[in-house]
Amino acid sequence: MAIFEILKYPNPVLRQISEPVTVFDQDLADLASDMAETMLAAPGAGLAAPQVGKPVRLIVIDNSSDEEDHGTRVLPLVNPEIVESDGSQIFEEGCLSVDELKANVSRANFIRVEAQDLEGRPIDLEFEGRRAVILQHEIDHLKGILFIDHLSLLKRTMYEKHVSKKLKKQEKEK
Ligand SMILES: [Zn+2]
Structure with missing residues (x-):
């Protein structure tokens, strides 16, 4: 078990299109379990795997039903695809790869996801509400999309300026 370093925007790996998983071996299971540990910590x-520098189609989500069993049911999904979506909802999102920003994003309220488990068996799941938001957010990562891409151009530009200023300052202090 190991905790990964989480890549931060604007790291270019976050913009890569992740490759489908084709080998369901111990390495994949280890990656999923290290990602689960990293997420919970x-x-x-x-x-999503690209957030820890591995651009492959693997995500883990905390599938607990409430705060009390937080982290007891981490669900890994391999090659997840949204095959159906319905309705809309606005939810305040943040991202472990996007520091110092939370913002409202509009997403589908219901989604059906086809994926595989760590052994390659097909799974078909439905998500609603907050969990549907998490799934859409994580599946976006596999396409190189960040939640800031869903914001207005003005908001996004303000955030990009803020980050580049911060990076320049850090550079100077080195
Ligand atoms: Zn994220």
């Missing part, structure tokens, strides 16, 4: 509600 952060703490976060979901984590």
Whole structure:
């Protein structure tokens, strides 16, 4: 078990399109379990493999039904695809790879996801409400999309300026 370093925006790996998983071996199981540990330690509600520098189609989500069993049911999903979506909801999102920003994003309220488990068996799941938001957010990561891409151009530009200023300052202090 190990905790990964979580890559932060604007790291270019976060913009890569992740490759489908084709080999369901111990390495994949180890990656999923290390990602679960990293997510829970952060703490976060979901984590996608590109966020830890591995651009493959694997996500883990905290599938607990409430705060009390937080982290007891981490669900890994391999090659997840949204095959159905319905309705809309606005939810305040943040991201372990996007520091110092939370913002409202509009997403589908219901989704059906086809994926595989760590052994390659097909799974078909439905998500609603907050969990549907987490799934859409994490699946976006596999396409190189961050939640800031869903914001207005003005908000996004303000955030990008803020980050580049911060990085320049850090550079100077070195
Ligand atoms: Zn994220």
